[in-house]
Amino acid sequence: MDSDVRLVPWGEDDFWLLRRTNGPEMTEHLGGPESEEKLAGRHRRYLELDPAAGRMHRVVLADGGETVGSVGFWEREWRGGTVWETGWAVLPEFQGRGLAARAARAVIEEARAAGRHRWLHAWPKVTHTASNRVCERAGFTLLGPVEFEYPKGHRITCHDWRFDLSGEDG
Numbered sequence: 001m002d003s004d005v006r007l008v009p010w011g012e013d014d015f016w017l018l019r020r021t022n023g024p025e026m027t028e029h030l031g032g033p034e035s036e037e038k039l040a041g042r043h044r045r046y047l048e049l050d051p052a053a054g055r056m057h058r059v060v061l062a063d064g065g066e067t068v069g070s071v072g073f074w075e076r077e078w079r080g081g082t083v084w085e086t087g088w089a090v091l092p093e094f095q096g097r098g099l100a101a102r103a104a105r106a107v108i109e110e111a112r113a114a115g116r117h118r119w120l121h122a123w124p125k126v127t128h129t130a131s132n133r134v135c136e137r138a139g140f141t142l143l144g145p146v147e148f149e150y151p152k153g154h155r156i157t158c159h160d161w162r163f164d165l166s167g168e169d170g
Helices: 012-020 024-030 036-048 099-114 129-138
Strands: 005-009 054-061 067-078 081-090 119-122 141-149 155-164
Touching: 005 099, 012 036, 012 067, 054 081, 054 099, 067 099, 067 119, 081 099, 099 119, 099 129, 119 129, 129 155
Parallel strands: 081 119
Antiparallel strands: 005 054, 054 067, 067 081, 119 155, 141 155
């Protein structure tokens, strides 16, 4: 399938998607599934996100509107400044079709249009081959490995991928 995607702002009725992306196969590189309470908190944060500080979306197929996953961007303090961070999830039955890279490219344009920060970063775990490949296919530049605490109390090594929203990064 070679479908285009579009981004639909996260809505009150999208909690089901958080549940669908909370299984062991979808959270293996994120510390495992979250409790129902944590999912409800995440859903609320998505709904209450100030548009100036980022946005969450459902990713839908442009031809037909079927939901295939989620993508978003939000502010994060990083190395003495504020940058955008992005992340995505594609439902298992839609993986391997290039949809995550298309969603990442769409969110790049959203972050660029927001006009607030020069840099958009993604930090997939170094062992998460698929997400690292999405970063490459979406045009991010690999800066190298970094250490993170995620989830709280758990140290992981991630790749720091960066996209220059100004278009000036060589």
